[in-house]
Amino acid sequence: MKHHAAIYLVSALLAMPLFSQQQPAKRRVAVLDFNYATVMTSVQAVFGTNQDIGKGISDLLVDQLLKDGNYRVIERNALDKVLKEQNFSNSDRADSTTAAKIGKVLGVDAIITGDITQFGRDDQNTGAGGALGHWDKYGIGKIGMHKAKAVVAVTARIIDVNTAEILASETGKGESQRSGTNLLGGGASGFTAGGGGVDMSSSNFSQTIIGEAVHGAVTDLGSKLSGDSGKMPTNVVPVNGLVADATGNQITINVGSKGGVHVGDTLVVSRVSRVIKDPATGKPLRTVEEPVGKIQITQVDDSSAVGTFSGAGQPKVGDAIKNQ
Numbered sequence: 001m002k003h004h005a006a007i008y009l010v011s012a013l014l015a016m017p018l019f020s021q022q023q024p025a026k027r028r029v030a031v032l033d034f035n036y037a038t039v040m041t042s043v044q045a046v047f048g049t050n051q052d053i054g055k056g057i058s059d060l061l062v063d064q065l066l067k068d069g070n071y072r073v074i075e076r077n078a079l080d081k082v083l084k085e086q087n088f089s090n091s092d093r094a095d096s097t098t099a100a101k102i103g104k105v106l107g108v109d110a111i112i113t114g115d116i117t118q119f120g121r122d123d124q125n126t127g128a129g130g131a132l133g134h135w136d137k138y139g140i141g142k143i144g145m146h147k148a149k150a151v152v153a154v155t156a157r158i159i160d161v162n163t164a165e166i167l168a169s170e171t172g173k174g175e176s177q178r179s180g181t182n183l184l185g186g187g188a189s190g191f192t193a194g195g196g197g198v199d200m201s202s203s204n205f206s207q208t209i210i211g212e213a214v215h216g217a218v219t220d221l222g223s224k225l226s227g228d229s230g231k232m233p234t235n236v237v238p239v240n241g242l243v244a245d246a247t248g249n250q251i252t253i254n255v256g257s258k259g260g261v262h263v264g265d266t267l268v269v270s271r272v273s274r275v276i277k278d279p280a281t282g283k284p285l286r287t288v289e290e291p292v293g294k295i296q297i298t299q300v301d302d303s304s305a306v307g308t309f310s311g312a313g314q315p316k317v318g319d320a321i322k323n324q
Contacts, residue, residue, distance in 0.1 A: 027232040028108040028262060029065070030074040032099065033058045034154060035115045042120040046183055046210060047198060056200035057116060057154060057218060063201070064222030070229040072264055074106055082106055096157070096164045103161030107257045107300075109233055110167065112225065114156035120210075121148040121183065122175065147179040150213040154221050160233055167231045170224040174216020176209045183210040239267060241321040249309040251295045253321045256303045265297045267307065270320045292319055 034054040036043060044050050065071050082105050096113075103111040152174045158167040185208065198205065205211040237260030245252040251269070255261055270289040277284050293311015300306075309315055 026070065026072045027110065027229065028072045028074065028264075029110045029112055029158070030079050030103060030106050030108045031058050031062050031065070031112045032079075032102070032114075034061075034113075034156075036119070039116050039119040046120060051198045053116060053119065053198065053200070056198060057214065058114075060200055060215070060218045061112070061114075061156070061222055061225075064218055065226065068222060068226040070226040074108055078106065096159050096166060099159050100161045100164040103159070107262050108161060110161060111159045112156055113159060114154055114221075116152070116154050117171075118151055118153035118173075120150065122151045122179075148183075149179045150176040150183050150210040152210070152213040152217040154217050156221055156225060158225065158228060158231070162233065167233075168225070168228040170221060170228065172217045172219070172221025172224060174213040174218070174220060176212040176216075178209055178212065180209050184208050239265075239321065239323045243269065243315050243317055243319040243321060244304065246309075246315040246317060246319075250306060251309045251315055252304060252306050253295070254304060255321065256301050256305050258302050261297055261300055261305045263297055263300050266324055267295050267297065267321050268324055269293050269295060269309070269311065269313075269315050270322065271313075271316070272320070289320060294324075295321070 033052070034057050036052075036054045036057075039053075040050065043053055059076065062073050062076070065073050082102060086102065086105060099111040099113050103109075153171060154173075155169065155171045157169045159165070160167050200206075200211070200214060206215055239255060239260050241253045241255030241259060241261075243251055244254045253261075253267075261267070269292040271292050272287045273290045274288045275284050276286050276288065291311075292313035292315055293309055295307035295309050295315075297305050297307040
C-alpha cells in the first residue's frame, strides 16, 4: 500500500502545473514626471504658489504600479541621473520619440508619460465664483459661498522604447467624497505646502479634499495601466556571458546593460561538464552543462554587472551566465 501511495503522490506532483515557469517576466518601465501646464493656474490658486504636482503624481503612480505588481518600475534616482546626464528639458520629455530615447538609455521596455488635465473644484458646481472660485489673500481656494468637491483627472501613455509607438493610453479620474469651501481642508490638522513643497505621499495631504481626489485619480489610472501589461513588447534580449570574478556570494560577470542585463534580473550560472565531438572530424557538436545556481543582479554598468549568488554549487571564473 505504501508503494502505491508513493506512486500516486509522485503522479500528483508531476501533474501539478509549474506556475512559476508559466508566469511571463514582468516588463520594466520608467515613469516620467507628469506635465501639468494646463492646470498650473489652478495649482497656484489651491496652494498659494506653484507646486510641482507632476512629480508628486508621478511618484504616487510608481507606488501604485508597484502595489499592483504587474511591472518592474525603475527607481527615481536612476531616472533623474539619466535625465540630468542627457540634458533633456521638460518639453522634450513630452515627445514620444525623446521619451523612447530616455527609455533605451535606462534599459527599460517602456516609458510612461502623462498629463494632468484637471485639478481643482468640480466644474459641475454652479454659482461657485467662476472657473476657479474666489481665493483669499493667501491663495487658499475658498469656493465662493458654496461648498464644492475636488476633481482630478490624469492621462498617461505607455511608449515602446524600441519603436516610440504608443502602446496604450489611459485616463484616471478621482473625485473627493467630501465637499468644502477650502480644498486643502479636511485633514486632521489642516494642510500647508510649506517651504519644501507639497508632499503628496503624506497622510496629511491624502486626508484633504483635494488629496482624496488625487489619490482616487492615481488609483484609477494605475489599475488601468496594470491591465495594459499584456500590450507590452515581449521581445527578450538573450544574455550570454561568463563569470569574471567569484568572491564569496558576490559574483561579477562580463556582460552589462549593453548585453541586456538589468538590475533585478535573475540569471542562471552553469558549468560545462563535457563536450560531445564528432567522431569523424573531432569538431565539437554540443556541450553538456550542469546548473550551478543563480545570481540576482544588484549593480550594472555598460559592460559588466554584479550580483548575489544562491545555489548548492560554488561558482568559478569562466562559468556560463544566461537568462532563466
